[in-house]
Amino acid sequence: MRMLCLLLMLTVTGAGASELGALAKQCAACHGVDGISRWPDVPNIAGLPEVVIANALYDYRGHARPCRKPVCAEDGACPDLSMCEIAEPMTDGQMDTLARFYAARPFGSAANEYDPRLAEQGLTIHNSNCEICHTTGGSDPEDEASILRGQNRAYIANAMNDYRSGKRLGEAAMLKRLNALSAEEVAALVEFYASPQVPAPPTLR
Ligand code: HEC
Ligand code: HEC
Structure with a gap:
């Protein structure tokens, strides 16, 4: 472990640092x-x-x-x-x-506008379809399914549409659930993911 740390330090302080x-x-x-x-x-x-x-x-x-x-x-x-x-x-x-x-840097929620009423509906849809893989309301940084909540809103909308239209490949178990949603349900999910994480991360801007 110590060797590994030393090696990592060498890479970051050497030529690697300027390249990075x-x-x-x-x-x-x-x-x-x-x-x-x-x-x-x-x-x-x-x-x-x-x-x-x-x-x-x-x-x-x-x-x-x-x-x-x-x-x-x-x-x-x-x-x-x-x-x-x-x-x-x-x-x-x-x-x-x-x-x-x-x-290694802290995630910060985007300063999106969102509709709180629709976001509430989005949370319910999230909990019954997505929470199983996107835990903690899609806000867990350890979650290998990525962070959804607090992400920039047009990006998240594009991502869901890309999966639904087959332009982006995803896990079968996710695509099954995503494809079963109505356009209204997807719109509500966008409002939920556009809402900031609670408690707000310190790097909100
Ligand atoms: C079976 C597990 C599973 C389920 C259920 C699931 N997802 Fe995912 N999702 C994943 C994984 C794994 C990834 C990460 C894929 C990657 O690395 O690109 C992902 C990625 C995503 C992304 C892209 C994130 C990014 O950073 O670009 C979106 C958006 C998304 N999921 C939405 C949803 C929504 C909405 C639901 C519920 C309707 C859902 N997912 C249900 C496993 C799941
Ligand atoms: C010209 C603007 C631009 C530059 C420069 C750029 N990106 Fe991107 N990046 C984007 C856009 C736009 C998307 C979303 C594309 C999409 O909808 O799939 C994106 C998506 C990503 C994603 C996907 C995130 C996810 O959740 O799946 C990663 C990772 C990423 N960029 C990393 C980088 C890195 C690292 C660099 C520098 C080497 C970089 N980008 C430079 C515009 C840019």
């Missing part, structure tokens, strides 16, 4: 310097499980997830790139380093 800095700078243009994004269709990546971040990067590189560009690219407010283009030149090692870096 350069990579993370590219991410910051859309995901924010701390991994907390201000664009509704760009997810907060700080505090997501390491495996979720790494898998996402592998999937984008392999075009296994949709290659959409964020809306902020339309008027030049952020780079005109999709995640697939960003992931394409990256090595496995770089992806794993970035995953470790962002997973």
